Amino acid sequence: MNLLQMKELESSREYLEKREQFSSVLYEKNVIPLLEEFEDDFMDKITTYFEENGFDVKKSVQGSDITAEYKKLLIDVTRTSRSINIKEGNAVKAIINIRNLSYAGGSMSIPADEFLAEKARIQHQLNGVDNNIEHYSNPEVYYEFTGKRYSNPNELILEIYK
Numbered sequence: 001m002n003l004l005q006m007k008e009l010e011s012s013r014e015y016l017e018k019r020e021q022f023s024s025v026l027y028e029k030n031v032i033p034l035l036e037e038f039e040d041d042f043m044d045k046i047t048t049y050f051e052e053n054g055f056d057v058k059k060s061v062q063g064s065d066i067t068a069e070y071k072k073l074l075i076d077v078t079r080t081s082r083s084i085n086i087k088e089g090n091a092v093k094a095i096i097n098i099r100n101l102s103y104a105g106g107s108m109s110i111p112a113d114e115f116l117a118e119k120a121r122i123q124h125q126l127n128g129v130d131n132n133i134e135h136y137s138n139p140e141v142y143y144e145f146t147g148k149r150y151s152n153p154n155e156l157i158l159e160i161y162k
Helices: 003-052 114-137 153-160
Strands: 056-059 065-070 073-080 083-088 091-100 141-145 148-150
Touching (some): 003 056, 003 065, 003 083, 003 114
Antiparallel strands (some): 056 065, 065 073, 073 083, 083 091
16 A cells, blocks of 8 residues: 555545544434433323323333332333333333334445555545435434334334234
């Protein structure tokens, strides 16, 4: 690799790093609050659903978990990072993941030439970061349950308890 090629790669790496930092800022600013909003909204809606169906509902001190009780029937709804689990007694009723649309990657061919190979790797990474920046600028967040996507927590709750 000649000196000009090494400089070009170094400049490309620096540009990639700046784009990755920008992507991280967008994720923290736009995506994380929306994911948390989806979590909170689901917990509020399922609490209301159980109360409207005659259950006594107790929230944990942190508010991240609820227990719905009707006579001897006990349902626990626990929230972890980007996931909500519903258990009826000891049996798992549902695992709901809260996701955002982001770039999943793709395949690439690597040229034999060392310079061209590194340039291709950097470009591939940059394409992924740029796709994430696009997704993080206007994030699409959804609930995922049994392989299906839901944007409305009420529809999801009705699907779980149909």
